Amino acid sequence: MQASGKIVEMREKLEQAGLRVTRQRMMIANLLFGKGDRHVTAEALYAEASVIPYPPSLATIYNTLRDFADKGLVREIALFGGKVWFDTKIGPHFHFYLEDREELFDIPEELIPCFDIPAPPGTRIAGVDVVIKLERLPEGMDLRQPEGMDLRQPEGMDLRQPPKASTAA
Numbered sequence: 671m672q673a674s675g676k677i678v679e680m681r682e683k684l685e686q687a688g689l690r691v692t693r694q695r696m697m698i699a700n701l702l703f704g705k706g707d708r709h710v711t712a713e714a715l716y717a718e719a720s721v722i723p724y725p726p727s728l729a730t731i732y733n734t735l736r737d738f739a740d741k742g743l744v745r746e747i748a749l750f751g752g753k754v755w756f757d758t759k760i761g762p763h764f765h766f767y768l769e770d771r772e773e774l775f776d777i778p779e780e781l782i783p784c785f786d787i788p789a790p791p792g793t794r795i796a797g798v799d800v801v802i803k804l805e806r807l808p809e810g811m812d813l814r815q816p817e818g819m820d821l822r823q824p825e826g827m828d829l830r831q832p833p834k835a836s837t838a839a
């Protein structure tokens with residue numbers, strides 16, 4: 671059965687990470703990992719949990735997410751303003767943050783520049799976190815193509831030029 675298979679999978683995930691399997695952790699893991707790769711805050715997960723019977727408290731959810739992050743099951747991302755996000759995609763990747771909507775999402779890999787910054791003497795780079803803060807343009811100001819992720823600013827763009835095809839295979 672699909673449902674019980676998922677539970678076994680989740681149990682193994684926790685055990686392999688060296689976490690004791692508890693009912694609360696299983697509940698939170700199911701909520702968190704049940705929807706594919708995503709970015710959540712403890713508050714958002716708490717809101718989702720409120721529909722299930724006997725939901726965990728916000729503090730439990732937060733502590734559990736921290737435990738998961740310590741064991742490498744999720745990636746913790748601290749943002750401007752102090753809000754902590756948890757990302758179920760753990761490999762290195764960078765983020766956009768749309769501040770007024772509180773949305774955190776991945777920057778497509780093809781747009782990520784290659785960093786070649788040497789660590790200062792006596793240190794090594796332990797990780798690279800890049801979050802680009804966004805704000806929405808006022809209505810009607812966005813002249814760019816919605817798809818294609820062209821990052822140029824609209825001003826100075828020659829509108830007679832067709833947009834470059836950025837997704838040529």
Ligand SMILES: [Zn+2]
Pocket residue numbers: 709757759763764765775776
């Ligand atoms: Zn991400």
